[in-house]
Amino acid sequence: MGVAIETTVGETPSAKGSFGFRFMAPLCLGSMLNPVNSTMISTALVAIARDFQATVSETGLLIGGLYITSAIAQPTMGRLADRLGARRVFLAGLYLVALAGVAGTFAPSLRALIWVRVLLGVGTSAAYPTAMRILRNRAAQTGSVEPRMALGILSMCALSTVAIGAALGGILTGLGGWRMVFTVNLPLALLGILLVFLWIPEDEAKPAGLRKLVQGVDVLGIVLFAGLLLTGMFFLMSLGHPNWPMLAVSVLLGFVLTRHSLRTKQPFLNIRMLGSNIPLSVTYLRYGATNLMMYCMLYGFSQWLQTGPGSAVRKPASSHCPCPPSLLSPLSLADG
Numbered sequence: 001m002g003v004a005i006e007t008t009v010g011e012t013p014s015a016k017g018s019f020g021f022r023f024m025a026p027l028c029l030g031s032m033l034n035p036v037n038s039t040m041i042s043t044a045l046v047a048i049a050r051d052f053q054a055t056v057s058e059t060g061l062l063i064g065g066l067y068i069t070s071a072i073a074q075p076t077m078g079r080l081a082d083r084l085g086a087r088r089v090f091l092a093g094l095y096l097v098a099l100a101g102v103a104g105t106f107a108p109s110l111r112a113l114i115w116v117r118v119l120l121g122v123g124t125s126a127a128y129p130t131a132m133r134i135l136r137n138r139a140a141q142t143g144s145v146e147p148r149m150a151l152g153i154l155s156m157c158a159l160s161t162v163a164i165g166a167a168l169g170g171i172l173t174g175l176g177g178w179r180m181v182f183t184v185n186l187p188l189a190l191l192g193i194l195l196v197f198l199w200i201p202e203d204e205a206k207p208a209g210l211r212k213l214v215q216g217v218d219v220l221g222i223v224l225f226a227g228l229l230l231t232g233m234f235f236l237m238s239l240g241h242p243n244w245p246m247l248a249v250s251v252l253l254g255f256v257l258t259r260h261s262l263r264t265k266q267p268f269l270n271i272r273m274l275g276s277n278i279p280l281s282v283t284y285l286r287y288g289a290t291n292l293m294m295y296c297m298l299y300g301f302s303q304w305l306q307t308g309p310g311s312a313v314r315k316p317a318s319s320h321c322p323c324p325p326s327l328l329s330p331l332s333l334a335d336g
Contacts, residue, residue, distance in 0.1 A: 097189040
């Protein structure tokens with residue numbers, strides 16, 4: 001009887017076969033793209049700054065552009081997967097990654113490159129939440145729970161591959177220049193698309209209509225959250241000459257977002273849940289502080305090694321100057 005119970009709630013033989021290499025390979029490949037791209041740029045920033053005659057602060061927008069986009073896009077993609085179909089959203093993300101790979105290869109300016117990183121953020125953010133949904137759908141089809149091994153492998157691909165990004169970026173930049181950091185996304189995305197068509201079954205449910213789609217996504221919450229992050233980032237990047245109106249706008253957006261989240265049934269940012277679950281909030285704060293220190297070392301130390309004493313790469317002549325308002329202002333980015 002004990003064996004029968006274990007088979008019922010555990011991983012059945014049929015379930016193990018359903019989560020084999022063919023099923024997991026495209027999901028893992030897609031889930032690697034966001035963490036790898038987030039760190040791969042670190043060893044290419046100095047070369048990009050040199051080619052575009054940019055300052056360190058200006059190239060920082062390449063980092064912030066992907067992270068802010070990912071913070072907005074990942075939870076949104078999870079909602080879209082529930083309504084449009086996980087496989088469809090997964091493929092759409094890979095199409096965007098392939099497009100970003102081509103655009104980054106031929107980007108004529110730093111401003112264009114920033115928009116490429118935003119596109120990469122949207123595309124790569126689709127993989128992990130949709131992969132989790134595809135896993136749950138397969139488990140429901142086989143009448144089992146998601147195998148722990150499959151979940152562990154997917155999580156490892158989405159988290160631990162951050163460590164290989166910097167090394168891979170350095171190798172690619174050394175071999176073919178910094179544009180290779182963007183070009184490499186094209187073959188990876190095309191391979192992922194091919195594997196999805198070969199090994200991932202089509203979505204059973206039809207995509208929801210536009211009205212249901214809009215109802216299921218907190219559009220206003222997304223806009224407010226994006227505005228809060230952007231204005232906060234632009235203020236922090238102008239600390240040499242503080243832009244106090246930008247800080248005021250950021251605080252105002254934070255206040256409006258809080259009120260909106262508390263009054264909305266399914267908010268994009270569930271502030272009520274965070275306030276009632278103190279251990280979870282503390283965990284998020286600890287995770288954020290840890291990542292702050294890690295990324296300061298990742299992006300700051302790698303650039304110092306490339307531009308410090310004894311380095312073969314010289315700093316741009318204007319690296320000591322503050323960023324020009326024409327590049328850092330949100331309006332200038334919109335014009336790009």
